[in-house]
Amino acid sequence: MRTPGSLELDVLVAVAQHDGSAYGLLVRRAVSTARGSELSVGAAYTTLSRLEAKGLLSSRSTEPLPVRGGRSRREYRxxxxxxxxxxxxRERAGRRWGGSPQWGQA
Amino acid sequence: MRTPGSLELDVLVAVAQHDGSAYGLLVRRAVSTARGSELSVGAAYTTLSRLEAKGLLSSRSTEPLPVRGGRSRREYRxxxxxxxxxxxxRERAGRRWGGSPQWGQA
DNA sequence: GGGATTTGTTCTACAATGTAGGACACATGC
DNA sequence: GCATGTGTCCTACATTGTAGAACAAATCCC
Incomplete structure (x- = not known):
């Protein structure tokens, strides 16, 4: 399996942090926060969909919540x-950055 | 500036580790080792070239070495x-993985 | 000299990922 | 009904990842 791209990894992490109750717009918010810049709605859904196609995520539909505008979500785990x-x-990041710290600090 | 892709980052790290004396085939070997799988020659050079175009690397040509087949290299820094x-x-990786370690270990 | 071999780079084409925007769906509030 | 809030999907295009072949220049050795 090819190593996931940088956005895919952000999304995987966001889903992991909300495992089971992660859904599109929530993931979008989480990734945007983590990056410090807005991720577009389309990018979030496209990435979730691709990760599911690769078998790294699974999803199910929920009942709509009884709140203003609340409708059915697709929740990922x-x-x-x-x-x-x-x-x-995670291991790879450890090896990549963990070795000698003399490079990498501008 | 958009965040570099995963391969671009590998290449940046490889160049950093051999700063000034990093050249195509050496970078290829270093990245291959770091990944545990062979990076193609073409991928290595393409990435170096793109990183230079983005202004993250600079290069110069060297004199050929007086060894079997040794010829002029393009050295990056x-x-x-x-x-x-x-x-x-590096910082970003710290935030990504450094927080709560309850997720990320299969 | 000249072919075989080694080291090194460049070019081209295509696959996968990143990104934005608009269309669509369906709740509630009034 | 229709305005508004929440949520998802679809499409198109830009950037990055990848492999392979072509090319270049040096040494070796007959």
């Missing part, structure tokens, strides 16, 4: 494969 | 912008 990828990326 | 990007990515 990590699959086992998704958790493995996330763990592998 | 980080620009100030490149070092900044690297530092920013």
């Amino acid at each position: 990590l699959t086992a494969a998704g958790r493995e990828v996330l763990a592998a990326e | 980080l620009t100030a912008a490149g070092r900044e990007v690297l530092a920013a990515e």
Whole structure:
């Protein structure tokens, strides 16, 4: 499996942090916050959809909430494969940055 | 500036680790080792070239070495912008993985 | 000299990911 | 009904990832 792109990784992390109750607009907000810049709505959904197609996420539909405008959501959670990828990326980040710290601080 | 892709980041790190004496095939070897899988020659050069076009790397040509097949190399080094990007990515990785470690370990 | 071999770079084409915008759906409030 | 709030999907295009072949220039060795 090819290593996930940078946005895909952000989305995986956001889903992991809200596992089971993560949905499109929430993920968008979380990723936007993490990046410090707005992620477009379209980018969020496209990425979620691609991650599900790759088998890293699964989703189900929920009942609409009885609040103003509240409607049915698609909630995502990590699959086992998704958790493995996330763990592998975490390790990789550790190796990438953890070694000698003499480079990387402008 | 858009955040660099995953391969671009690998290449930046490889160049940083050999700053001033990093050249195409060396970078290719370093990235391949870091990833645990062979990076194609074309991918290595394409990425170096794009990073230079973005102003994160600069390059100069060297004299050929007096060894079997040794010929002129294009040696890369980080620009100030490149070092900044690297530092920013390092910080970002810290925030991404450093928070609560309850997710990310399969 | 000249082919085989080694080291190194460049070019071209295509696949995967990143991104934005608009269209669509369906709740509630009035 | 229709304005408004929440949520999703679709389409198009830009950027990045990837591989392979072509090319260049040096040494080796007959």
